[in-house]
Amino acid sequence: MPSPNPVWEIKPLAAGLYLVATPIGAARDITLRALDILASSDVLAAEDTRTLRHLMEIHGIPLNGRQVIPCHDHNEAAAAPRLLRAVAEGKSVAYASEAGTPLVSDPGFVIAREAVAQGLPVIAAPGASAVLCALAVAGLPADRFHFAGFPPTTHSARLRFLEELREVQATLVLYESPKRLAASLADAATALGPDRQAAVCRELTKRFEEVVRAPLGELAATFATRDVKGEIVVLIDRADLTRADSTTWEEALDRAMLTLSVKDAAAMVAEAFDLPRRDVYQVALARGKGR
Secondary structure: OOOOOOOOOOOOOEEEEEOEEEEEOOOOHOOOHHHHHHHHHOOOEEOHHHHHHHHHOOOOOOOOOEEEEEOOOOHHHHHHHHHOOOOOHEEEEEOOOOOEEOOOOOOHHHHHHHHHHHHOOOOEEEOOHHHHHHHHHHOOOOOEEEEEOOOOOOHHHHHHHHHHOOOOEEEHHHEEEEEHHHHHHHHHHHOOOOOOOOEEEEEOOOOOOEEEEEHHHHHHHHHOOOOOOOOEEEEEEOOOOOOHHHHHHHHHHHHOOOOHHHHHHHHHHHHEEEOOHHHHHHHHHHHHHHO
C-alpha cells in the first residue's frame, strides 16, 4: 500500500519520452523528481519490468492500472513504435533502466533517437550512474574522462581495444564482467603498462561495496586468484605525456601501427609525445616499409 505521507507527488506531465535514471544499488538513491515522473506518467516502460515494479513498491507508488511495458536490448526496436505512438498522441511515457541511466551501456538509444527524429520531446530525469559514482571514489583525475563501456570478450580483440585507448588524455572508465575481470586487468597491464594507476570498483552503493586502488600490474596480480562477484567498474589513469626518449616513442609507434594506419599512428604518437608530426610520420613510413 502507498505510504500515507508519500515523498512523491502526482503532477501533470507534458507529453514526452522521460528517461528515468534508477538506483544502482541503494533504493533511496532515486531522485524525488524521478518518483514524481513514475507516479504521474501515463505509460511506464522498463528494461526489466520486475525491477521497476519492485522499486515502485518500495517507494509506495501505485500502478493505478498502468501496465509496465518491457523495452530491452532484445525488443527495443519493436517496442519503440508503440511507446512513441503514445507520445505522439499526447501522453507521457516514462522509460527506466534496470539500474543506472538509460543509454549508458543500457537500452534507450533506439527509442530516444527515433523520438528525436520524429520531433518528439525527450526529457532526462538524471540520477544514479555507476560511471560518475566510480569517478567520485576512485582517487583518479575526474576533470576529463573517457567512458569506453565493456571491453571485447576475446583476448586479441581486447588487446586491440585497449591499445587504441593507450594515449587517451583522460581517465579511462570501463565496465567489466566478474568472470572476465582478471583477464581484462592482465591485458590492460600489457597494453597500457603495469605502472599505470588504476582502481577496481565493485558493488558500488551496495552492502559489499569495495574499491581497490593500485597500479595495473598489482591489480592484475591481486585479482588473478580472486573469485569476485557483482557489478564492476574499472578506472585507469591517463597516459603520461612527459616528453619521451626515442626508444619510448618508437615503441609506442610500433604498438599503434598494429591497429592503426601509418598516418593515424604517426599523428597519435606525435600528439601524445609532443613531437613534430612530420618527423614521426617519416619514421612510421620507414617502419611500415620494413614490414
